[in-house]
Amino acid sequence: MSAPFDPVGVIEIARRRDVARETAHAWKRNGKFPEPQYDSVNGYPAWEWAEIDARFEGTIPGDVAVCNPVGTQEIAVLLGVAERTVHTWKSARKILPEPEYESVNGFSAWEFATIVEWAIETGRGDRLPAEFRPNE
Numbered sequence: 001m002s003a004p005f006d007p008v009g010v011i012e013i014a015r016r017r018d019v020a021r022e023t024a025h026a027w028k029r030n031g032k033f034p035e036p037q038y039d040s041v042n043g044y045p046a047w048e049w050a051e052i053d054a055r056f057e058g059t060i061p062g063d064v065a066v067c068n069p070v071g072t073q074e075i076a077v078l079l080g081v082a083e084r085t086v087h088t089w090k091s092a093r094k095i096l097p098e099p100e101y102e103s104v105n106g107f108s109a110w111e112f113a114t115i116v117e118w119a120i121e122t123g124r125g126d127r128l129p130a131e132f133r134p135n136e
Contacts, residue, residue: 007038007046016049017056026069026101069101069109079119079127095122 008016013033014024027033033052036045072090076083090096090108097118099108116132119125125133 006049007041008049008052009041009044009046012049013047013052016053022104026104029102030100068112069104070112070115071104071107071109074112075110075115078115078129078132079124081127 010024010028011021013027014021017024032055033047034055037048037051038046040046070078072083072086075086075096079086086096090099097110097114100111100114101109103109116128119128120134
């Protein structure tokens with residue numbers, strides 16, 4: 001028996017995964033979805049729900065591994081520095097990784113997990129809250 005025909009677009013994926021539409025659009029932009037199986041369903045790309053559901057099986061909405069964008073304000077709070085320091089790291093010193101999201105509410109953003117890894121790799125891990133520091 002073949003799988004049922006159940007094409008879904010980004011908005012329906014967001015609804016079924018119980019996440020904001022913006023989150024599902026970010027997943028699409030950042031390659032979390034496979035290539036669409038259908039070029040156009042009502043004018044938009046679509047995927048078989050079974051494939052999307054299997055890809056996200058075992059994750060929960062907001063799971064850091066799935067999608068948890070943070071901007072300069074959140075990075076500053078996370079690392080206990082001024083927001084201008086984060087801007088300096090990004091613009092003047094260019095030591096932050098490239099943003100993974102071009103625009104979240106009009107500003108660059110990174111995956112939370114990327115920033116935690118970057119902080120550890122660059123010797124800033126001691127600034128992280130204890131629950132995010134590597135086991136010593």
